[in-house]
Amino acid sequence: MVSLTKTAGARSSGARAGWPEMLPTLAWLVALLVLPLVYILRMSFSADPFALTATGWSLANYADSIPFYWNNLLNSVLIGLSATILAFAIAMPVAYGISFYGGRWKAVLLFAFFAPFLTSYLIRIVAWQTLLGANGPLFAPLHAATGLEVRVLGTPFAVVAGLTYQLVPFVLLPLYTAFNRIDRTLCAAADDLYSGRCGARGAMIGGAAGLAIGLLLAAVFFGAGGLAAPGPMLFVLAAALAGAMVGGTMTERFALIVFPLSRNGFIAAAVLSFIPALGDYVNAALLGDIRTQMLGNVIQAKFLVELDYAGAAALSASLLVAAMLLLTLLLRLIRGTELLDVV
Amino acid sequence: MSSSTRTKREGLAVRAMIGLALVFMFAPVLTMIVFSFNDPGGRFNYELGTFSLDAWRAPFAVPQLGVAIRNSLIVAAASALLAALLGTPVGFALGRRKFIGRGAVSGLTFIPLATPEVVLGAGMLILFVATATIPVLKTLTGGLFYPLGFPSVIAAHTTLGLSFVIINVRARVIGAGVTLEQAARDLGASGFTAFRTIWLPIILPGILSGALLTFAISLDDFVLTNFTAGGTTMFPTWLYGLMRRELPPQIAVVGTLIFLVSLGLVALSAKLSGRQPA
Structure with missing residues (x-):
C-alpha cells in the first residue's frame, strides 16, 4: 500500500511542469527576445523619425522607406535565394553521400564540413576577399599566364559565393539527420525491385528546374536587363543542361524514396538557411559593391550611423514579417512533428 | 546493368561531389593559413609577397x-x-x-x-x-x-x-x-x-x-x-x-590560432560526451 502511494506521488511530481525552475529563463527570453521584436514593431509606427524612443503613431516610416529601398529589399530576396539554392546544390549530395556511403568515416566527414567554421566569421569573409581579389592567389597567376582580367570581387557573384559558403552547414546538418533516419530496408527493397535511374522524366523535371535556377542566377549575376547577351544566355543553357543531366542520371532510390521521406529535413534546412541569408549584410558589405547592398546593410547604417530609428525599424519590421510569413508557410508543411525535432 | 553497379556508380559520383565540396569548404581556411606566413609589403595582407615568420613571432604586435x-x-x-x-x-x-x-x-x-x-x-x-x-x-x-x-x-x-x-x-x-x-x-x-x-x-x-x-x-x-x-x-x-x-598578417595568425584552439575544444567536448563530434 505504502509503495503504491509513493509511486503515485512520484508520477504526479513527474507530471509537474516545473514552472518555478523555468521562470527566470522564461522571463529572460521574454525580456530579451520577445520584447525587442515587439519594440521594433512599435518603433516602426513612431511619428518622430529621429527620436530614440517611440512617440506617437504614423505609417510614414513604411511609406517613406520601402519604396526608397526597394532595390535593397529585392537584393536581399534574390541574393539570399540564390545562395540558399546553391547551398542546397552543394549540401544535398554531400549529406546523401555521407549518410549512405560514409561508412565508418561518417562522423569525421560530417565534422570536416563544420571545421572551417571554427575560425572567426569575419576572418572567413576576409579569406574570401583575398581569394577572389583581382591580384589574389587565384586570379593573379591566371592573369600572368593568360592575360585574362577577371573581376569577381565587388560583383553579385562574390556576395553569393560568400553567402553560400556560410549557409552550407545550415543545410547540411538537417538534411544529414533526415537522411540518416530513413529505413535502409526500404532502399534495399527498391534495389530488389530493379529501381534504376530516373531517365527521360527525370531529365525533363531536372532540365526545367535547371532552367529556372539558371534564369534566377543569371538575373542576379548579370542583372535582369543584361539577360539577352550571349554570355548570360549560354549560362542559362548550361544550367538547364546540367539540371537535365542530374535529373536523368539521378537514381530512383534517391528521387522516389529518400527525397519524399526526408521532407521535414528539407523544410528545416530551407528555414535555417534562407532566413539568415535574408538578413545578412557583412558579405554584401565586404564582397559586393554599392549595387549589391542588401536590406541588412541599410538597416545597419540607419541604426548605427544615421540614427534614423523609426525608418530602420520599419525596414526591420518588413524583414521580420517576411521571415515570419515564410516560416509559417514552410512549417505548415511539417505535420506530426514538433519544431525542435526537425532541427 | 545490375542494380549493384548502379549503386557503385552513384557512390562514385557522390564521393566526387564530397571531394569537390571539401575543396570549396577548405579553400578559405587554407588561404588564411598561407597568408599568416606572408609578408605583403604593404598595409593590406591581400596579395602574396614573400614568405615570413614575422607575424607568428609577434602575433599580438597590433x-x-x-x-x-x-x-x-x-x-x-x-x-x-x-x-x-x-x-x-x-x-x-x-x-x-x-x-x-x-x-x-x-x-x-x-x-x-x-x-x-x-x-x-x-x-x-x-x-x-x-x-x-x-x-x-x-x-x-x-x-x-x-x-x-x-x-x-x-x-x-x-x-x-x-x-x-x-x-x-x-x-x-x-x-x-x-x-x-x-x-x-x-x-x-x-x-x-x-x-x-x-x-x-x-x-x-x-x-x-x-x-x-x-x-x-x-x-x-x-x-x-x-x-x-x-x-x-x-x-x-x-x-x-x-x-x-x-x-596586418597578424589577423591571419590569430584566425589560425582560433581555428586550432577550437579544434582542440571540439575534440575535448567529443571526449566529454563520449561520442563522435557533430
Whole structure:
C-alpha cells in the first residue's frame, strides 16, 4: 500500500511542469527576445523619425522607406535565394553521400564540413576577399599566364559565393539527420525491385528546374536587363543542361524514396538557411559593391550611423514579417512533428 | 546493368561531389593559413609577397588586438556560463514532460533560429537605449545596459546561446531516465537526490556541449556584437573597423590560432560526451 502511494506521488511530481525552475529563463527570453521584436514593431509606427524612443503613431516610416529601398529589399530576396539554392546544390549530395556511403568515416566527414567554421566569421569573409581579389592567389597567376582580367570581387557573384559558403552547414546538418533516419530496408527493397535511374522524366523535371535556377542566377549575376547577351544566355543553357543531366542520371532510390521521406529535413534546412541569408549584410558589405547592398546593410547604417530609428525599424519590421510569413508557410508543411525535432 | 553497379556508380559520383565540396569548404581556411606566413609589403595582407615568420613571432604586435581578444573571451565565457545556468531547467522540462504551454516554450526557443539576426540585434539595441530614456525601465534596470558595454553584449550573446543549450539538454533527456527516476523515488530518494544521481550524469554532456557552442558562437558573432557592444573593443567589430585602414598578417595568425584552439575544444567536448563530434 505504502509503495503504491509513493509511486503515485512520484508520477504526479513527474507530471509537474516545473514552472518555478523555468521562470527566470522564461522571463529572460521574454525580456530579451520577445520584447525587442515587439519594440521594433512599435518603433516602426513612431511619428518622430529621429527620436530614440517611440512617440506617437504614423505609417510614414513604411511609406517613406520601402519604396526608397526597394532595390535593397529585392537584393536581399534574390541574393539570399540564390545562395540558399546553391547551398542546397552543394549540401544535398554531400549529406546523401555521407549518410549512405560514409561508412565508418561518417562522423569525421560530417565534422570536416563544420571545421572551417571554427575560425572567426569575419576572418572567413576576409579569406574570401583575398581569394577572389583581382591580384589574389587565384586570379593573379591566371592573369600572368593568360592575360585574362577577371573581376569577381565587388560583383553579385562574390556576395553569393560568400553567402553560400556560410549557409552550407545550415543545410547540411538537417538534411544529414533526415537522411540518416530513413529505413535502409526500404532502399534495399527498391534495389530488389530493379529501381534504376530516373531517365527521360527525370531529365525533363531536372532540365526545367535547371532552367529556372539558371534564369534566377543569371538575373542576379548579370542583372535582369543584361539577360539577352550571349554570355548570360549560354549560362542559362548550361544550367538547364546540367539540371537535365542530374535529373536523368539521378537514381530512383534517391528521387522516389529518400527525397519524399526526408521532407521535414528539407523544410528545416530551407528555414535555417534562407532566413539568415535574408538578413545578412557583412558579405554584401565586404564582397559586393554599392549595387549589391542588401536590406541588412541599410538597416545597419540607419541604426548605427544615421540614427534614423523609426525608418530602420520599419525596414526591420518588413524583414521580420517576411521571415515570419515564410516560416509559417514552410512549417505548415511539417505535420506530426514538433519544431525542435526537425532541427 | 545490375542494380549493384548502379549503386557503385552513384557512390562514385557522390564521393566526387564530397571531394569537390571539401575543396570549396577548405579553400578559405587554407588561404588564411598561407597568408599568416606572408609578408605583403604593404598595409593590406591581400596579395602574396614573400614568405615570413614575422607575424607568428609577434602575433599580438597590433595595437588593441590583445584587448579585443581578451574582451571577446570574457564575453564568451560569461555568456556560456549564463546560458548553461538559464538553459538547463528549460531543456530538462521540455525533454521530460508534456505540459500545458510546452509548445509555446519550445516556440520561444525557436525564435533566434527563425529571426534574421540583424532584426534581433536592432531590437536589442533600441530596447537597451529605451532602458536609459524611459524612466520606468531606467529604475528597473538601474542603467545597467546603457551606455552599451559588457552587460549589454553579454545579455545579447547569452540570449542567442540559450537556444542551443536548451536544444542540447532536451535531446539528452528525451527517452532517458524516467523509469530510473521512478525507481529512485520508489526507493525513497528525494526529488533533489533523484535529480542529482539520475539526471545530472545524463544531461551534463548536453549542458557542456551547449555551453561550448555558446562560447564558440559568442566569439564568432559579428552582427549582435555590432549592435550591442557600443564602444567596447570586441574582436570582430574591432577588426571590421581596422580593415578600412590596414589588414596586418597578424589577423591571419590569430584566425589560425582560433581555428586550432577550437579544434582542440571540439575534440575535448567529443571526449566529454563520449561520442563522435557533430
